[in-house]
Amino acid sequence: xxxxxxxxxxxxxxxxxxxxxxxxxxxxxxxxxxxxxxxxxxxxxxxxxxxxxxxxxxxxxxxxxxxxxxxxxxxxxxxxxxxxxxxxxxxxxxxxxxxxxxxxxxxxxxxxxxxxxxxxxxxxxxxxxxxxxxxxxxxxxxxxxxxxxxxxxxxxxxxxxxxxxxxxxxxxxxxxxxxxxxxxxxxx
Amino acid sequence: xxxxxxxxxxxxxxxxxxxxxxxxxxxxxxxxxxxxxxxxxxxxxxxxxxxxxxxxxxxxxxxxxxxxxxxxxxxxxxxxxxxxxxxxxxxxxxxxxxxxxxxxxxxxxxxxxxxxxxxxxxxxxxxxxxxxxxxxxxxxxxxxxxxxxxxxxxxxxxxxxxxxxxxxxxxxxxxxxxxxxxxxxxxx
DNA sequence: GGGCGCATGTAATGAGTTACATGATTGA
DNA sequence: TCAATCATGTAACTCATTACATGCGCCC
Numbered sequence: 001x002x003x004x005x006x007x008x009x010x011x012x013x014x015x016x017x018x019x020x021x022x023x024x025x026x027x028x029x030x031x032x033x034x035x036x037x038x039x040x041x042x043x044x045x046x047x048x049x050x051x052x053x054x055x056x057x058x059x060x061x062x063x064x065x066x067x068x069x070x071x072x073x074x075x076x077x078x079x080x081x082x083x084x085x086x087x088x089x090x091x092x093x094x095x096x097x098x099x100x101x102x103x104x105x106x107x108x109x110x111x112x113x114x115x116x117x118x119x120x121x122x123x124x125x126x127x128x129x130x131x132x133x134x135x136x137x138x139x140x141x142x143x144x145x146x147x148x149x150x151x152x153x154x155x156x157x158x159x160x161x162x163x164x165x166x167x168x169x170x171x172x173x174x175x176x177x178x179x180x181x182x183x184x185x186x187x188x
Numbered sequence: 189x190x191x192x193x194x195x196x197x198x199x200x201x202x203x204x205x206x207x208x209x210x211x212x213x214x215x216x217x218x219x220x221x222x223x224x225x226x227x228x229x230x231x232x233x234x235x236x237x238x239x240x241x242x243x244x245x246x247x248x249x250x251x252x253x254x255x256x257x258x259x260x261x262x263x264x265x266x267x268x269x270x271x272x273x274x275x276x277x278x279x280x281x282x283x284x285x286x287x288x289x290x291x292x293x294x295x296x297x298x299x300x301x302x303x304x305x306x307x308x309x310x311x312x313x314x315x316x317x318x319x320x321x322x323x324x325x326x327x328x329x330x331x332x333x334x335x336x337x338x339x340x341x342x343x344x345x346x347x348x349x350x351x352x353x354x355x356x357x358x359x360x361x362x363x364x365x366x367x368x369x370x371x372x373x374x375x376x
Numbered sequence: 377g378g379g380c381g382c383a384t385g386t387a388a389t390g391a392g393t394t395a396c397a398t399g400a401t402t403g404a
Numbered sequence: 405t406c407a408a409t410c411a412t413g414t415a416a417c418t419c420a421t422t423a424c425a426t427g428c429g430c431c432c
Contacts, residue, residue, distance in 0.1 A: 096304055166350065
């Protein structure tokens, strides 16, 4: 009856554009390669899908942020290679500064459930939250296997680790409290 | 030329439905009051807009999760009062457990910029990040003024504070490193 | 010759937002 | 009487996603 879906992105279009501009700034690229690179190496930063990449490239070209020249190779579809324009460079600089200086508090989907946590029997609640914690731990474990990345991404990876550790501690503190309350045997 | 927009939600539709069901579970309500309550008291949990609330109520009624009875009061538009059905209760229980046990790593918009931070002169970078930190601090300051909430929300508020403090520390550590590198005078 | 990788897209759908539309009641 | 609040909604738009469509080149 229910459920599938889920999109936990808090990326806005600005950040996607910033990302694309930033990559094109380093070197000219066509959509396929760009998306491949993003999927392979920047999965932590973003979750930009292929049609979205093509769409944004198209749009940015129309806005004059990037220019296009086609490269034919046999009879394949021509590579539409994009290059940052001067306008694009300006936009990049602006978006970058805006991203670096702005802060917006995200709204955590977790919290919707937390607000009703008292509807679940405490033993089951603990079991559920332990499942959640296991997923966080799994993420952390996986991250320790990630080899040193280009300096670029080191900060991003650190941030992610920092965040996950925080969430783990937070969950732990809730579990401890729940545990204490069952041991005192005073809570429902 | 640019910029407006921004939606930093990581709430999926599931969580919105969970929220609405959870509220209707406590007492029957019509859309207007429901939205009012959400906007006033649950702004930390969600950012559900009015038309979205009406839309979801409609949809949930069609799915049989809630039922509707109208209350006329003079010649105003009738209040369409919704009540949780048995099916709705089942769905609520399921969504709640799913929310409590699942975890998905969010993707932070901040990180897109961080990845290109080395494009900004270090002094300016520090200035920008300090602006960001000021916004986090402001959020934290504002939270300390929030009086004790119903037990319900206490955890959510704690989570938010916990998260904001983490982000502040993380930013601080970056700023310290940047500062150290300028003092050594070895970085561009 | 069959399947994977390269390379492009389009179309349909979903979800949510903003802006607009309507009209009664209440209080200054 | 005029503005704010109560109470409902619709319409148009934006953004992103999934699924589909096409076809060449290369390797086993």
